[in-house]
Amino acid sequence: MNRKNFFLHTGIIGLYFLWGGSAYISQMYKLGNFLKPGQVDIIAMRWNYLAQALGIILCSLFLWYFPKLAYRRIVYAGAMGFSAVVITAMLVSNNCGIIIFSGIIMNLLLGVLAAYQFSMLAAHVPQQERGRVFGFAYAAGSIGTYLISLLSGGCLLASSNVFILYIAFIALNIVLISLPQNLSFFEQDEKSVIKAFPEKRVMLLFFTVFLLMLLLNS
16 A cells, blocks of 8 residues: 555545544533533433444445445545534534434434445555554544644634534545545445455444444543
8 A cells, every 4th residue: 555545545534533523522512501411421422322333334234235326425425514514503503402413413424434434444455554544543533633622722622613623624524535546446336346345244343343432432
């Protein structure tokens, strides 16, 4: 894997972790204005994670049964675009119900996008490089969220205006996945696409990685 492709795939996944993880925390700040800490924890650790798991399941089934449609770049970019809309609604609203509902939809979409990330790693990144790409991307996203938390005296992450920054990151993410040399497996024929999911054990790997990430985040 050449250096250009390494940084390209790391950047795509890293940006996803950056805006997704940051928006997740911003929702917790917003909910803190309406709910008790214990109630916020229930939403964060149960409802949101269940929504992510459901998103992974739905996307995996979509990839499995409708590969020609699911692997088109526009689907991936569209999910990110819809995420921008949902995040905006979540952060500009002052209604607790809307914030909770928008957050659940956001996490459903984060799960969908996570499934695409795993499929992209499997299709484009050599086995020996996958851990490095995923690890660097996750680290970059986490560090980026931390840096955002330092801006404006530590208040930006909890501010409604931070949605503008998230939209900018999502737009950059869409630009990266739209590059001609990237994600070429979206345009492959159905038989070659299905090879990315040759065995049912891949579904088990999805759930295993998700559970490990859940434990880490917790």
